[in-house]
Amino acid sequence: MNQTTANYDEPWKEALSEYFEAFLYFFFPEVHQLIDWTKIPESLEKELKRITASAKTKKRFADKLYKVWLLRGEEVWILIHIEIQSQYEENFPQRMYIYNYRAFDLYQKPVISLAILGDERVNWRPDSYNYTIAGCEVSLKFPTVKLLDYEENWSELEASSNPFAIIVMAHLKTKATTGKLPQREQWKWKLIRGLYEKEFEREQIIKLFEIIDNMMTLSPELQSSLESKIKQFEEERTMPLISNMELRGIERGKEIGALENARDFVKKVLENRLGDIPGDIGQCLNDASVISVLEEMLKAALIVNSFEECRKSFSIIINK
Template identity: 35%
Template sequence: MVVAWVREETTPYGGSLVDQDGLWKKVIGELFEDFLLFFVPELHAQIDFGKSPDFLDKELFQEIADKKKGRRFADRLAKVRLKNGKEQWILIHIEVQSKKETNFPERMFQYFYRIYDRHQEKIVAIAVHTSPSKNAIPDRFTYDYLGTQLHYMYRNYQTEAYSDEELEQSDNIFSKIVLAAKALYQTKDEEHQRYLFKRKLMRELIRNQNYTRTAVQAVFHFIDYLLQLPDAYTKQLSEEIRSMIRKETELMELYNKENASPTIKNVFDLELEKGIEQGIEQGVKKVVLEMLRKGTSTDFIAEVTHLEKDEIEKLREMLQ
């Protein structure tokens, strides 16, 4: 059994709340293999990913409960098959830490012994912190009282420990999730910088032929909701992404509109809108040409169609 804890809090932006724990839960489920490969490659090497993991989140939620009032967290419980044929549980408690808590190591131990006591499984515990702070976060819990001692350590990772350059150069698509998590704080008060970051990352994901469209859509969904933008920037981003996707051969057909992120949904809507506009434009041109053939005056056509007179004259020249 593997336990990965990631702690997260909702973050306000533009008057709305970002459900970060929900986003992490979703993206870890969709990019489960990439998540493990990024943080725990030695564990990843033991798993047979030819067999899809079974997620049993309801069972996890019932068994592990934080009694502290108001605490929000997401959970992932997966049952996988190892390459040696054995069945193994991977338990992920998503609790992305955004601020320092003195009792965090103790809580890590409490989750450990609850799981161990219930299932008697070997457990690898992982803590992932998304705080922008570079201060070291404790990776152990110790207890020493009248000769009774306890020393518990767990895997500890901080997104801030990964440089932007390292994440940009990584081939693992989950590195882009970590990069976006860092950008949440880096662009907190810089709307234009956030827009530039999203545009750059989306362009790179679209152009990278090594990533499946399903994986790309999972990352798009994460960064679109995590890194929210004002409406004007959102519209501009959709226009630019639309222009790029249309240049790539048949890329539009590779995106599933039903599961698309807001930006990609806007791209589909823009395509529909432009298609309707083009259809109307072609229909108007046909009507104008027919009116010109019948000798209708330019002034009358302009009054009826609301076209500029120079446009009508260009159509007249086409007939001649």
């Protein structure tokens, strides 16, 4: 069987975007408790690109930059690096330092640098960068988390309701099954099945499913086998993750070519899931004149749990 290349970067970035607060709570609780979570963190993608473009290192893996506010009212930036590579990278501490000082140099904001080490070297644990010359000393110390350490606390990961407990398990088992795709398929199925047992919101289950599915890549044959297991499992449940009607809706939503049919189908999904459609939401659908917009509305209609959530989702879609 040909080896299938695992995908780490995109799932981790997606997880950070969806669950930033849960990320800090799980990995860096000391940082989490300093932040005023009544103020919504801001993702600074444009600023991050400028910081990494200014760096001179060969690798540029700064993954996420957020603006947050501390409980004492101070604005700070949090720069998160996730190092996935299996090989030893001598310049990693230097890269942490460069991104930190570039962020401060360009924007004059205090920066908290955090690192996740997802590699397989047990003893590689960089947590500082410094040099001294002619009485001048430069130093940066940064908190790090080694994902391998969680192997010893597997039962705690399984019991945790934090999304990153599941993501860590997926990461570790993806690493452990490199070149062993049948075993990866078994672990992937176990983790996906475990999603149903957690007390997550339905939308969160779907998002975590997508993250696991993207990370734990399989051969087409094994992926097909996994999907058959999922289908059979859902058929045995009284409330499947995505009902047959909704699955048909997704497929039909990809095929419809007429605006009116698209509008009618989104309305039908909402009526089946939530009841009579309020006038403002119906008007919002009637005003949509682009198929791609209606397809986004269909996706939203399949996961929202109330018309209030529907209004917010439709507003975001329309104003993109």
